[in-house]
Amino acid sequence: MFMLERERIDSTFKKVKAQSANFLTLINLSLGALALLFMINNDLKIGFILIFLAGLFDRFDGMVARKLNIESEFGKQLDSLCDLISFGIAPAFLIYQAVLHQFGVPGMIFTIIFIVCGAIRLARFNITEFTGSFVGVPITVAGCLMAAAYLSINFVPAFFFMFLTIGLSFLMISTISVKKQ
Amino acid sequence: MFMLERERIDSTFKKVKAQSANFLTLINLSLGALALLFMINNDLKIGFILIFLAGLFDRFDGMVARKLNIESEFGKQLDSLCDLISFGIAPAFLIYQAVLHQFGVPGMIFTIIFIVCGAIRLARFNITEFTGSFVGVPITVAGCLMAAAYLSINFVPAFFFMFLTIGLSFLMISTISVKKQ
Numbered sequence: 001m002f003m004l005e006r007e008r009i010d011s012t013f014k015k016v017k018a019q020s021a022n023f024l025t026l027i028n029l030s031l032g033a034l035a036l037l038f039m040i041n042n043d044l045k046i047g048f049i050l051i052f053l054a055g056l057f058d059r060f061d062g063m064v065a066r067k068l069n070i071e072s073e074f075g076k077q078l079d080s081l082c083d084l085i086s087f088g089i090a091p092a093f094l095i096y097q098a099v100l101h102q103f104g105v106p107g108m109i110f111t112i113i114f115i116v117c118g119a120i121r122l123a124r125f126n127i128t129e130f131t132g133s134f135v136g137v138p139i140t141v142a143g144c145l146m147a148a149a150y151l152s153i154n155f156v157p158a159f160f161f162m163f164l165t166i167g168l169s170f171l172m173i174s175t176i177s178v179k180k181q
Numbered sequence: 182m183f184m185l186e187r188e189r190i191d192s193t194f195k196k197v198k199a200q201s202a203n204f205l206t207l208i209n210l211s212l213g214a215l216a217l218l219f220m221i222n223n224d225l226k227i228g229f230i231l232i233f234l235a236g237l238f239d240r241f242d243g244m245v246a247r248k249l250n251i252e253s254e255f256g257k258q259l260d261s262l263c264d265l266i267s268f269g270i271a272p273a274f275l276i277y278q279a280v281l282h283q284f285g286v287p288g289m290i291f292t293i294i295f296i297v298c299g300a301i302r303l304a305r306f307n308i309t310e311f312t313g314s315f316v317g318v319p320i321t322v323a324g325c326l327m328a329a330a331y332l333s334i335n336f337v338p339a340f341f342f343m344f345l346t347i348g349l350s351f352l353m354i355s356t357i358s359v360k361k362q
Contacts, residue, residue, distance in 0.1 A: 029296070029297055033293045078301070084265065123259040123262060127255050
């Protein structure tokens with residue numbers, strides 16, 4: 001009976017522990033969605049800050065999952081869905097709202113290409129066994145570079161952002177090997 | 182030699198066939214992303230139409246995959262990522278831009294809850310074996326209902342949309358069993 005009670009407590013503790021990493025992932029997702037809401041209201045600076053905050057939580061959830069040894073298939077799936085929002089859609093919309101909208105339809109197409117390539121990268125990542133290196137630039141890296149580029153909008157000609165968007169898109173779906181830091 | 186050549190042609194044909202369903206999924210995703218771009222510019226009617234067009238392609242890709250017997254793990258992953266955009270973020274933003282923004286912070290929180298619950302629903306779906314019924318209302322159904330509600334904004338009081346958003350959110354993560362049509 002004592003053993004059973006102990007097992008029950010252990011199992012509850014394990015569940016709480018397991019959810020801790022997923023909780024961080026959901027904060028990351030919420031920050032990404034909040035960034036989009038601020039960007040809809042043309043509040044790009046707050047959107048920019050929220051994307052980097054999401055990036056911080058993205059580092060945390062993986063670290064927590066590995067440290068506590070609670071990596072799960074559910075967590076991996078949730079992480080990908082979350083990455084698509086925080087590092088796919090949010091940075092693409094930041095640069096679209098800040099610069100690319102000037103280009104009209106081509107600006108829209110390039111923004112969509114970035115999101116599509118991000119989704120392809122994530123789907124491919126989810127079905128491959130991880131061996132220490134990523135195939136193709138991770139969407140987190142591409143998304144953070146895209147968001148960071150926002151700081152240079154006053155110093156760099158607008159067409160540079162078209163090249164950046166399409167360049168990062170292709171780097172995500174390329175077969176370049178990137179070692180995990 | 183003839184056999185080898187035939188196998189090569191067969192394999193190329195299979196690859197093209199396999200990509201046909203994924204191509205439809207990517208059109209669905211592009212329509213969802215385009216809907217978001219139109220909604221950023223406050224063009225809600227076009228956003229609404231694009232969400233339903235995405236819904237049409239979502240029916241197609243599954244049908245094509247099953248008919249051609251080319252259901253793949255990559256296709257399943259891509260489909261989920263795509264569903265989160267076209268039936269999670271896009272309808273949530275449509276209703277936020279149309280009505281919920283009036284409620285300030287609570288309106289933002291409810292919009293984010295819808296997206297978070299959609300992501301949880303998709304992550305759970307991806308790790309469970311499909312047995313003919315869905316557990317929880319699918320995000321495609323919740324998203325299309327949410328988008329359809331846009332047609333009633335002139336006839337229904339604004340707070341109804343707060344209830345609708347939170348209600349659909351919980352239906353997605355509930356354990357209600359929904360039979361596949």
